[in-house]
Amino acid sequence: MTRVAGIDVGGTKCLGVVIDIDRDVNGEQDLLAQVRYATPHASALVDTLANVAGELGEVATIGVGIPGLITLHGVMRASPNIVGSVDVAVGPDLSARLGRRVYVDNDGNAAALAEWRYGAGRGARNMWMVTLGTGIGGGHVLNGVVQRGVNGFAGEIGHMMVHPQGPQCTCGRSGCWEVYASGRGLRMLAGGEPGEDVIARARTGDTAAMTVLESYAQWVAVGLSNLTNLSDPDVIVIGGGVSGAGDIVMPMVQRWFADTLYSPEQRTHPALRLAQLGEYAGAIGAALLPQFGV
Ligand SMILES: [Zn+2]
Numbered sequence: 001m002t003r004v005a006g007i008d009v010g011g012t013k014c015l016g017v018v019i020d021i022d023r024d025v026n027g028e029q030d031l032l033a034q035v036r037y038a039t040p041h042a043s044a045l046v047d048t049l050a051n052v053a054g055e056l057g058e059v060a061t062i063g064v065g066i067p068g069l070i071t072l073h074g075v076m077r078a079s080p081n082i083v084g085s086v087d088v089a090v091g092p093d094l095s096a097r098l099g100r101r102v103y104v105d106n107d108g109n110a111a112a113l114a115e116w117r118y119g120a121g122r123g124a125r126n127m128w129m130v131t132l133g134t135g136i137g138g139g140h141v142l143n144g145v146v147q148r149g150v151n152g153f154a155g156e157i158g159h160m161m162v163h164p165q166g167p168q169c170t171c172g173r174s175g176c177w178e179v180y181a182s183g184r185g186l187r188m189l190a191g192g193e194p195g196e197d198v199i200a201r202a203r204t205g206d207t208a209a210m211t212v213l214e215s216y217a218q219w220v221a222v223g224l225s226n227l228t229n230l231s232d233p234d235v236i237v238i239g240g241g242v243s244g245a246g247d248i249v250m251p252m253v254q255r256w257f258a259d260t261l262y263s264p265e266q267r268t269h270p271a272l273r274l275a276q277l278g279e280y281a282g283a284i285g286a287a288l289l290p291q292f293g294v
Contacts, residue, residue, distance in 0.1 A: 001020045002021045002022050003032060003057075003060060004020075004061045004062075004288075005059040005062045005063070006063050006064070006284055006286030007049060007052050007283060007286055008064075008107060008282030008283035009038060009045070009064065009065065009067070009082070011067070011082070011280070012038065012039055013036050013121050014052055015035075015280075015282070016035040016283065017033065018032040018034075019031060019287050020032060021104045023265075025114075025118045025277075025284055026118065026276075027277060031280070033056050033084065035055045035056055037051060041084050042085040043088075045082065045085075045088060046088075046093045046094050049064060049090070050097050053094075057221070061107070061291070062100070062103070063102070063104070063286040063289030063290055064091075064102060064104045064286055065104075065109070065111070065282045065285060066090065066106065066107055067079050067107045067137070068080055068081070068082070068085065068149075069106075071094065071151060071152045071190050072152040073089075073091060073152075074091015074094075074103070075089050075091065076088045076089075080135070090104050091103070103290045103293060105286075105289050106137075106155065108129065108155055109154075109287030110283075111137070111277075112129035112139025112140065112141050112146060112237075112285065113146050113285040114277050114281040114285030114288065115275055115276065115287075116278060119237070119276035120273040120274060120276045121141065121235050122232070125142075125143060126232050126234050127140070127234070127235045128232060128235075128237070129141075129239060130227070130236060130238050130239070131239045132181065132182060132238060132240040134178060134241075135158050135170065137157075137184050138156070138157035142231070144291075145292060146292060146293045148293075157223065157227065158176060159171050159173070159177070160174055160176065160223060161175055161176055162219070163175035166179055177219070177223040177226075180219035180222075181220045181222070181223055182242075183241050186198065186213075186216045186244070189212050189215050190209075195211040198213065199248065199249075201244045213249060214252055216249070217249055217256050220249075220253045220256070221253050221256030222256075225257060225260040225261055225262070228262070233266065233270045237273050237275050238273070238275055246274045247294070250272065
């Protein structure tokens with residue numbers, strides 16, 4: 001048995017888990033330990049992470065996943081969900097505190113690793129994880145290694161521009177993919193109606209709601225098609241809140257995806273699969289960072 005720890009820093013909580021990296025992990029039942037702390041102001045984040053690590057006990061390695069722009073050296077340049085998160089040296093400071101190297105990466109990269117190793121992306125050679133939440137997160141696992149880029153900012157797929165004259169994004173630019181294909185995007189396409197309500201109405205067969213979902217699914221497919229042209233993946237894993245309505249949305253996405261795929265007769269179509277590890281993907285994936293994230 002090799003106990004390894006992963007900590008997922010979310011907007012409201014820090015979730016720490018311990019897994020045995022030599023065994024399968026299919027969900028909560030396979031966790032050897034789990035600890036939750038409220039996410040503090042960025043100035044207290046290293047203290048909180050040190051407490052979580054302490055409670056998780058003896059482990060071989062520790063990884064941490066954080067939303068936002070995380071450099072190759074584990075510095076949090078900016079995080080949308082953590083107050084005060086400008087240039088916080090989480091990795092270096094936590095490593096110094098604990099007297100051991102701690103691996104820190106973006107939470108989307110961590111979740112991608114978890115789904116690749118234990119979830120819907122098992123066996124994939126070239127896998128994208130796409131998280132359709134309030135915004136859109138992503139991670140790319142190629143030949144068993146999560147791709148980080150030169151700055152550590154690879155996989156920021158929510159900010160692929162799909163319509164330069166489109167509405168403004170939270171990043172300040174216009175027409176990013178997440179303006180249309182995130183939970184916020186669904187709400188915008190529905191004229192301000194919450195996404196859950198649109199989905200509930202669509203389930204009753206409401207044609208106006210179905211039309212909104214078709215439009216949403218088309219925008220999702222646009223991004224998936226662009227990702228396919230970029231890197232020719234074999235599997236794309238879809239996670240996040242919207243995937244909870246996968247039964248009704250995914251068939252629409254599948255259809256639009258097939259319609260927008262470049263050169264469909266010449267290629268194996270990437271398999272679109274729903275994520276399997278749910279809220280634990282980030283923490284489980286963080287535990288995999290020391291082995292697959294460097
Ligand atoms: Zn943007």
